[in-house]
Amino acid sequence: MADNGIDRGTSGLGSSKKRYSAFSLARNAMSYHQNWQQAWRHAEPKAEYDAVIIGGGGHGLATAYYLASVHNMTNIAVIEKGWLGGGNTGRNTTIIRSNYMWDESAAIYDHALKLWEGLAQDLNFNIMFSQRGVLTIAHSWGELRDMSRRVHAIRLNGIDSDIMTPEQIKDFVPTINIDQNIRYPVMGGFLQKRGGTARHDAVAWGYARAADDLGVDIIQNCEVTGLKRSGRKITGVETTRGLIKTKKVGVVVAGHSSLIADMAGVRMPLQSRPLQALVSEPIKPILDTVIMSNAVHMYISQSDKGEMVLGAGVDKYNSYAQRGSWPVPEHMLAAAVELFPVLSRLRMLRHWGGIVDTCPDASPIISKTDVDGLYFNCGWGTGGFKATPGSGHVFADLIANDRPNKIAEPYALKRFETGYLIDEHGAAGVAH
């Protein structure tokens, strides 16, 4: 199991869950898969908890899991207004990488990547983590030069990153078009071999099952309607299923962070925008890596089912409508077809939008607030999935100890007053 010097908490599962293995799969096949143990309980909310996490997506469930496994806080609950992983956790394009330029970003995203390596063993859940590499393409000389600067900065932080020529890219990805006479020609690129994909739903389910095993109550269909305060202190959470008393509340609700912040009288510098993705009909394997292009805001990979998974850039106006605006995928698909002519007759099966909370500096907010016991983990914008384990790990530490650790510290809300921004807009090589 990967170790990397991180306190991963209790390893594997406790005694209340039967372990998943090839053997258990065979044994359950004998009874037509009718007797699998329930992965997590449908918990009823108790009157009081030591901590309540609002938001049952990947980040929220990871937070709960690490609170229980690393910090021994097991009298906690995760409350979710819909169903587990039904928000942005189930709407992203599952890409994982840590090739960010600034030191602060490298620290948190690589912390996450180290947790990804070994997460399936930690959780005893096949999250289908596949380090198939993430290749970011440059389409102009200017972009290529800027990319080499970034690659060197990334390597100085000990994160693997290699520049590739168009010929090497063609060799690595035979379906790509490296003709220099197209609108977005391939001028070069850089590869993070440790990057890749994981099955997003499995990440939510794996964390939920492991957290439940440690005693965490996971309460679905329970919407927060208000936050109860006594002076400057949090005392409880009002929900559609009654009042839940608690002294610590961790808010991990992505696109709806501003609304929960309003309930507490806290302001966040966030703008909620739709981020769109598309999935094609399944085809034979043609792409065994992840391709990203920042100039066109396009990223593409192929799922294990054979579907091409394409993601676009964020929409240009705020919206809570989970559908998005047409010009965005139109532009992205035009570039995708030019880069991969083989896709030209592919039919898209599904198209959706998720509401992401974008921050002015394209970096997250992991922070205490002016209200004692109220913590926010938000602002991940368009790139939160890759950080799921790392985000949960440092946020759990913040909630348990009421002070940020070294990795989380730069992400405090205060940075918008001090000016110590972590400006990842251009720096990360992000089609965020």
Place this chain on the structure above:
Amino acid sequence: MLLINCPHCGARDEAEFSCGGEAHIARPLAENSINDTQFADYLFFRHNPKGIFLERWRHAAGCRKWFNAVRDTVTDEIIEIYPMGGLPKSKAGKQAHAENWRRASAAEKAAMPATKGKK
């Protein structure tokens, strides 16, 4: 796809427009009188309602002129379009303008030193 009614050119496809974010953010001209926290309200903190939002748009690929819009961020319906420098006339727009936290912020108060006492 939004159909946006440019006050100068008429109804056009949203692809022709760029969105300028929250409207009615006045620059605190008397910025020396406000602290960093208050200045951050002007610089970084934006209203992000689930509902009626007052925002700026520009007909970037047309007349290139700016204008304001009242839009519902849940349905994406554009309720009203009104000129820069003006205030919304629709009931929803008026209410959204009055209820915005920014109206009471120190940054906005510092925006109008010259008109002090007039309004």
